[in-house]
Amino acid sequence: MKSKVHFDFIIAGQGLAGSLLAWFLIKADKRVLVIEDRNCHGATEVASGLMHPVTGRRIVKSWRADEFIPNAVKLYQTIEQELNTHFFYNTPILEIYHDHGNRNDWMNRSVTSGIGEFIGKDYQANELPKSLKAPLGGLELKMTGWLNACQFKNDMRQWLIDNHSYEEGNIDYHSLEKNEKHFQYQNITFEKLIDCRGYYSMLSKSWSYLPFNPAKGEEIIFTSDTDLWKDFIYHNTFKIIPSENNEYRFGATYSWNDTSNEITSEALEKLMNGLTSLLDAPFTITGQRAGIRPATKDRRPFMGAHPIEKNHFVFNGLGSKGVSTAPTLAKEMLDFLLYEHQINPEYSLERFTFPGY
Numbered sequence: 001m002k003s004k005v006h007f008d009f010i011i012a013g014q015g016l017a018g019s020l021l022a023w024f025l026i027k028a029d030k031r032v033l034v035i036e037d038r039n040c041h042g043a044t045e046v047a048s049g050l051m052h053p054v055t056g057r058r059i060v061k062s063w064r065a066d067e068f069i070p071n072a073v074k075l076y077q078t079i080e081q082e083l084n085t086h087f088f089y090n091t092p093i094l095e096i097y098h099d100h101g102n103r104n105d106w107m108n109r110s111v112t113s114g115i116g117e118f119i120g121k122d123y124q125a126n127e128l129p130k131s132l133k134a135p136l137g138g139l140e141l142k143m144t145g146w147l148n149a150c151q152f153k154n155d156m157r158q159w160l161i162d163n164h165s166y167e168e169g170n171i172d173y174h175s176l177e178k179n180e181k182h183f184q185y186q187n188i189t190f191e192k193l194i195d196c197r198g199y200y201s202m203l204s205k206s207w208s209y210l211p212f213n214p215a216k217g218e219e220i221i222f223t224s225d226t227d228l229w230k231d232f233i234y235h236n237t238f239k240i241i242p243s244e245n246n247e248y249r250f251g252a253t254y255s256w257n258d259t260s261n262e263i264t265s266e267a268l269e270k271l272m273n274g275l276t277s278l279l280d281a282p283f284t285i286t287g288q289r290a291g292i293r294p295a296t297k298d299r300r301p302f303m304g305a306h307p308i309e310k311n312h313f314v315f316n317g318l319g320s321k322g323v324s325t326a327p328t329l330a331k332e333m334l335d336f337l338l339y340e341h342q343i344n345p346e347y348s349l350e351r352f353t354f355p356g357y
């Protein structure tokens, strides 16, 4: 690194949160350095990347989906265009009916629960690919898609490097020095520190008071010679996401008892069973990976300024929906940092009491 460099912002972590916030800050002509420890295995590089506008068994609209999803599509496409790359796929989801009750619920809820704009064609079983086990058919959902999040992260890293805004390493908070004017870290001085370290933030003294609820997830990659439509995502409990060359991603599991990044045989078994119940074709598993979702107890992000540490901020808690929520939230974080806009009380840090050190 060059000596005596000054930045407006240091961002710790280059997952979805850090990458998108850096994008907005650099576009606003701020001097930014993102410090990323690639040995940490964040959530972004293993995320299935799905943007699903409907949540859970109750079949309700996902939180602000009608706002978050169009914003996300627009931003990912803008970045793709500028970086001359491709990581976002505007693909519909085929929601596979579990049973007759589930089919009825979808039919009723598509009229009554404000999700009508996402509802597409109701497919009968005989209209679907033969290698898909969907005896009751399925429902097309529109305004959906998936982000190849690992590709996104790699492309954003290169863009940051090209903008002299990236450094690899584990930011050591103990080596941060602070005086009245700025922070000093090694031979860098900077004004503001933003913590975007995902799950790892909860291990730090500054943010351990926040009620994180980390959720480990695992997914598998498989190859199969199937007649599955390549321009659809297939979802019931798990999802099959076609990628290139007969390769598919399948996941993801949830576990709240394990915060290691190790892949497990339990998850593999669960995923194999799930895949066998959906796919009527031979397959070969070519990979398995794990990561920790930075989920929170109240299922809302953490955004704002530390209650007592001046110029120290957090943008975190994106949970299992970061792909659709992060673009809008990163813009709101920018408006808070640069233009003093208030953070929405639903996800502002002000909803928690800081217990002190």
Ligand SMILES: Cc1cc2nc3c(=O)[nH]c(=O)nc-3n(C[C@H](O)[C@H](O)[C@H](O)COP(=O)(O)OP(=O)(O)OC[C@H]3O[C@@H](n4cnc5c(N)ncnc54)[C@H](O)[C@@H]3O)c2cc1C
Residues within 6 Å of the ligand: 012, 013, 014, 015, 016, 017, 018, 035, 036, 037, 038, 039, 040, 041, 042, 043, 044, 045, 046, 047, 048, 049, 050, 051, 169, 170, 171, 172, 196, 197, 198, 199, 200, 216, 217, 218, 219, 251, 252, 253, 290, 291, 292, 293, 294, 315, 316, 317, 318, 319, 320, 321, 322, 323, 324
């Ligand atoms: C298996 C799985 C499947 C998922 N599927 C989906 C999905 O389909 N749709 C969806 O929307 N979301 C999904 N998610 C969730 C999504 O991945 C997260 O919401 C999002 O990636 C969180 O981004 P983040 O930047 O907050 O955290 P992270 O991606 O974890 O980024 C934190 C970064 O901080 C870095 N870091 C940590 N400590 C330090 C340090 N001391 N110094 C420097 N760098 C550090 C890490 O290396 C990491 O890159 C999934 C997650 C998993 C694990």
